[in-house]
Amino acid sequence: MDAVVKRIVREVKRGNQEAFAELVELYKDKVYHIAYRMLGNAHEAQDVSQEAFLRAYTNIHSYDENRKFSTWIFRIATNLAIDRLRKKKPDFHLEDKVGGTENLDYYSQFASEEALPEEQVVKLEMQEWIQQEIMQLPPKYRSAVILKYLEDLSLKEISEILNLPVPTVKTRIHRGREALRKKLGDV
Amino acid sequence: MACSHEYYKLMHEYLDENMPLTEAKKFEAHMQECPACEQHLKELKKTVAIVQSASHFEAPEGLTREVMNQLPKQNQSQKWQN
Numbered sequence: 698m699d700a701v702v703k704r705i706v707r708e709v710k711r712g713n714q715e716a717f718a719e720l721v722e723l724y725k726d727k728v729y730h731i732a733y734r735m736l737g738n739a740h741e742a743q744d745v746s747q748e749a750f751l752r753a754y755t756n757i758h759s760y761d762e763n764r765k766f767s768t769w770i771f772r773i774a775t776n777l778a779i780d781r782l783r784k785k786k787p788d789f790h791l792e793d794k795v796g797g798t799e800n801l802d803y804y805s806q807f808a809s810e811e812a813l814p815e816e817q818v819v820k821l822e823m824q825e826w827i828q829q830e831i832m833q834l835p836p837k838y839r840s841a842v843i844l845k846y847l848e849d850l851s852l853k854e855i856s857e858i859l860n861l862p863v864p865t866v867k868t869r870i871h872r873g874r875e876a877l878r879k880k881l882g883d884v
Numbered sequence: 885m886a887c888s889h890e891y892y893k894l895m896h897e898y899l900d901e902n903m904p905l906t907e908a909k910k911f912e913a914h915m916q917e918c919p920a921c922e923q924h925l926k927e928l929k930k931t932v933a934i935v936q937s938a939s940h941f942e943a944p945e946g947l948t949r950e951v952m953n954q955l956p957k958q959n960q961s962q963k964w965q966n
Binding site: 725728729734742746751831870 | 896899900924927928930931932934935936937938939940941942943944947948950951952954955956958
């Protein structure tokens with residue numbers, strides 16, 4: 698994997714723009730997932746993901762090939778998501794209309810057209826609830842918890858992505874975990 | 885939590901799997917004796933399991949194409965420089 702990524706990055710650096718599509722393909726799902734979990738909104742997650750890849754392309758010459766590409770692109774995406782959170786109102790509701798759409802509320806981001814069997818409804822409600830509670834976390838805890846438990850990254854990788862010392866990352870995970878326990882722990 | 889702050893810190897170290905084995909054994913022994921700590925740990929473990937059960941979303945279709953369409957246009961001389 699790493700060798701493949703290195704090869705693609707070199708192609709892009711040499712001016713082969715088409716090769717960049719391969720990098721996007723490799724990382725788009727993870728980047729989108731992080732953005733979605735940070736922002737809680739499909740439209741904004743897509744925006745931030747695209748912007749992250751555009752920035753990666755523009756700054757590809759500053760990418761250090763000795764480090765993991767995933768760390769670099771996750772860092773760009775996380776920073777963009779945090780910037781966006783700073784700019785928008787502090788909270789939102791699932792009933793809110795998704796920006797730029799006619800009648801799409803946040804529930805429709807999860808729901809599908811057909812009637813769902815009971816079991817799936819419960820699963821869906823559970824998923825909405827998890828995301829709602831993640832969104833209640835302050836962004837600095839939210840990013841640490843997402844990278845640790847949804848992306849399954851090591852403390853060292855998280856510290857590189859967030860540009861924070863490992864002990865600070867640990868503290869943020871601990872606090873995020875405690876805050877979530879109060880909501881999720883007693884069901 | 886009824887127990888001391890020390891155990892609260894240890895609990896997170898324990899969950900991070902960061903604890904030397906002998907210390908972990910001691911900690912586990914305490915969990916068996918102290919219902920408040922045991923409950924707290926149980927809730928934390930449950931919380932982690934719930935968060936980990938969150939679905940993974942895939943990028944919307946066409947994201948790669950969107951990105952590629954927005955890349956700065958290259959002129960012929962920039963292509964394939966070696």
